Amino acid sequence: MTKTRLEAFSDGVLAIIITIMVLELKTPRGTNWEAIRPLVPVFTCYVLSFTIIAIYWGNHHHLLHTVSHINSKIIWANTHLLFWLSLIPFATAWMGENHFERISVAAYAVLQTTCSIAYYILLRVIAGSHPHNTHLREPLEKQSKKGVISLLLYLSAVPAAFIHTAISASLFFLVAVIWLIPDRNIEKALKE
Amino acid sequence: MTKTRLEAFSDGVLAIIITIMVLELKTPRGTNWEAIRPLVPVFTCYVLSFTIIAIYWGNHHHLLHTVSHINSKIIWANTHLLFWLSLIPFATAWMGENHFERISVAAYAVLQTTCSIAYYILLRVIAGSHPHNTHLREPLEKQSKKGVISLLLYLSAVPAAFIHTAISASLFFLVAVIWLIPDRNIEKALKE
Amino acid sequence: MTKTRLEAFSDGVLAIIITIMVLELKTPRGTNWEAIRPLVPVFTCYVLSFTIIAIYWGNHHHLLHTVSHINSKIIWANTHLLFWLSLIPFATAWMGENHFERISVAAYAVLQTTCSIAYYILLRVIAGSHPHNTHLREPLEKQSKKGVISLLLYLSAVPAAFIHTAISASLFFLVAVIWLIPDRNIEKALKE
C-alpha cells in the first residue's frame, strides 16, 4: 500500500514534469520559417529532456518493482530526487531559449550531475534497506554501474561546455544511448 | 503491478496533455464579440484535439486491458507514443492562433500521422509480445484496421491542406467519427 | 480493473482542472492594496469554482463507488462531462478578470448548466447499464433530484445575470450549499 502511493506520487510528479516542458514551446506568431526557427533549439532540448525523464521513470519503475517495504529514508531520498528532476523544465527552457549558450549548457550539465547523484543516493538507500533481497541485487548492480558512468559523463560535460558546447551535447546523447540499449538482465528480472 | 504503473503514468500524461490545452484559451480582455471572436478557431481546435486525445485514451485503455505482461519494448513504444501526443497541445495552439492557416493545418496533420504511426508501433509490439493471447486478437485486429485507415486519412490531410484547409478539417472530423462509432466487438471483449 | 482506470483518469483530469485555476491568480507586482485589489474578484471566483469541482469529484466518487462494470457508453459520457468541466478554469478566469461583468457571469452560468446536463447524462447512462444494482438506487435518486435542482438554478442564473449579477452569484452559492449539506443516505450507502 505504502509503496503504491510512493509510486503514484512519483508517477504524478514525473508525468507533470515531462508534460509541462511542452508549455515552453511557445506558440509562434506566424507560420513562416522566421517564426519557427527560434523553436528549433527549444525543441531539441525538449526531445533531450523528455528522453532523460522517461529513462528516469523507467529506471525508477524497475528499481521499485522488487522493493518490498518503504521507510522514511526511502521517502526522503525519493523526494530529494524529485526536487532536482523538477528543475529540468527550467534548465531545459533556459538552454533552449539561449540557443545552447555555454553557461546555460554547463548549468544543464550541473543539474543532470545532481540528478544522477540524487538517483544514486536513492539506489544506496534502497539497497541499505533491503540487505537480503536477492531480487534487487541484479537491477541495483546494473543501475549502479550505469549510474556512475552517467554521473561521470554529465560531470565531464560541465567543463566541456566551455571548450565547445557540442562536446557536452554529445555526452548528453551518449548517456541517453547507454540507458536506451536493451538490458537483458532487467528483462529477466522482470519476468521472474 | 508493472502494468498498473505503466497505465498510471500514461493516464497521468494523457490527463495533463488534455487539460493543459485549456491554458491556450487565453482569457479575453472584455466581454464583447470583438474580444471573443479570436477565440472561436482556438476553441474549435481545442474540441478537436480533446476528442482525439480522449479517443487515444479509450483505445490505450482497451488495448492494455487484455495485456498480461509488460517488457522494455512495450515501455519504450508507449513512451514514444506519449512523446508525440505531448506535442498535440502545441500543434493545436499553433493551428488555432493562426486561424487554420494552411501550413499550420498541414503541420497538425503531420503530427497526427506521426501519432498514428506511434500507436501502430505500440500495437505491433504488444501483439509481438503476446503471440498466444487470444483475448488480445480481436481488439488488436479492430484497432489495427481502424488505425491504418486513420493513418491514411491523416496522411491525405497533409497535401489536402494546400488545396483547401476545409478538406483537411473534414478528414480530421472523419477520423474522429470512425472511432466514436460504437464497436460491438470491443464491448464484447470487455465483458469477458 | 477497467473501473479503476476510469477513476484514475477522471481523478487526474479533475486534480489538474482544480489546480491549474490557481495559475490564473497572477502574481501582483507590489504588495500594497492597489496591487492586490484586482485579485479580489479573481480569488472569489477561484473559491467558487474550487468548491464546485470538489463537489463534482465527491459526487463522481460516490456514484462510481457502487458501479460494478464499465462500458463504452459510460466512458464516453464520462469524457463528455470532463470536457465541459475542463472549461471551468477558462470561464472562472474570464468572470474574475472582468469583475463579474454580466455577460461573463451569464457565460459562467451557461457552462455550469451544461456541466449539470453532462453529469445528468452520465447518471442516466450508469443507471441504464446497471438496472439490477440495488446499491446504486439510493445515490442515483439523491443525485438525480439534487442534480435537476442544480441544473434549474444554474439555468435561472443565466437570465438573472442581466437583471443583477448578485442574483446569479446567490444562485451559484445556493447550489454549493445544497451539495455541501451532509447527506445521511450517501453516508449509509458508503458504510455498506
Next chain:
Amino acid sequence: MTKTRLEAFSDGVLAIIITIMVLELKTPRGTNWEAIRPLVPVFTCYVLSFTIIAIYWGNHHHLLHTVSHINSKIIWANTHLLFWLSLIPFATAWMGENHFERISVAAYAVLQTTCSIAYYILLRVIAGSHPHNTHLREPLEKQSKKGVISLLLYLSAVPAAFIHTAISASLFFLVAVIWLIPDRNIEKALKE
C-alpha cells in the same frame, strides 16, 4: 477502494501543486549574473515551499496509512486542506518576486498558519471517526503535537515579519527541521 481514490486525488493535487511552482521560475533572457540574480529569492522560496509540501505529502501518507474507512466529513476536511495548499504556489511566487518584502512574508506566514489549521482539522476529524483504532493513536499524537508547535511557529512568523523578515524565515526553517528529523515511532508504526 474509497480510501484509495481519496489518496489518488490528494496525490494528484499535491503532485501538481509541487510541480507547477517551477513555472514561476521564469526563464531569464541571457545567461549573465544580472539575468540570474532576480531568480535567487524566487528559487529560495521554491526550495522552502517544495519542502513544506513534501512534508505535507509524507504526513498525509502516514496519517491515511492506518485509516480504515472514509466518510463525507473526512472527504471535506481533506478538500479543505487541499484548497489552502493550492494557494501555496501563489504565495510562494508573490514572496519571491517581491524579494521577501515584509507584507508578502507575513501573507506567506498567514497561509501556512491556515494550512496548519486545516491539517489539524483533518487530524481531528480522522481521530473522531476512528475512536477504537489503536494503530492510529501513535501517529495522531505525534502529528498533533508537532502540528500545534508548527501552527504556533507560523503564527509567530506573522507579526515577526514586521520586525524583521529574517525572523519569519528562521521560523519557517525551524518548522521544516522539526518535521524532517526522523521519527522512530512513525517508522515503527509503518513496520507493523
